[in-house]
Amino acid sequence: MSDMRTPLSRVRGLGSAKKGTEHFFMQRVTALANIPLTLFLVGALVVHAGSDYATMTAFLGNPFIGLIMLLLIVSAVYHMRLGLQVVIEDYIHGEASKLLALIANQFFAFTICVACILAVLKLVIG
Amino acid sequence: MTDQTTRARPLSPHIQIYRWTLTMMLSILHRATGVALYAGTVLLAWWLLAAATGPEAYAQVKTVSSAWYGRLVLFGYSWALFHHMFGGLRHFIWDTGRGFDLKHVEIIARLTSLLPLILTAGVWVAAYAYLGAF
Incomplete structure (x- = not known):
């Protein structure tokens, strides 16, 4: 029986990336984690919408609050990075611009993640 | 070989062809809110970095x-x-x-458009009324 693959596929010689359902699975895992974490963030935003500096830093400096904030940052950034990747792949069709957008997505997500972690660590550890 | 990949293929009609439905709007809104939240993390980072920087930086946020x-x-x-x-x-x-039949799709669509509005309003009414968010 002849090869079912397209000529283009055969020329490229690329098999499966062996990543399978990782994107989908991690998108759902982070989505699940984001539910309680996001509810916490909304609560924190609302309670502290008008807080002064001392109240806010005391709140964010609490190690338990800091832990939740760190989990939220990592989970939310992971989730949004996966999400925007799909949006880019759906709407940007030029290979070069798509690649640039995908790299920009990575850079943005990691920068936000590290910046937020740095801030929380400084608030908790001092 | 190249004409196999570049030949014009028949396309399905795009969204403007169809009657506007709630489920379509929710699909688009889900993506739109996702992208908005993505951009919104800049504000989250600003808030946290300002609090970590000092009173002057935090005063700007406030x-x-x-x-x-x-x-x-x-x-x-x-x-x-x-x-x-x-x-x-x-x-x-x-x-x-579950929930793919039209009846449940419609019910879930209505709930997922109304509940966020009610919760948002409720949270902010509570914030202004009890917690002094002013």
């Missing part, structure tokens, strides 16, 4: 977040979070293979 436009952004931010969360819950239901 000035903006206390102003009417800042409150409008925070209100929109919380709605986007709730809306995207309920959109995600809808996808979790679908992930189990």
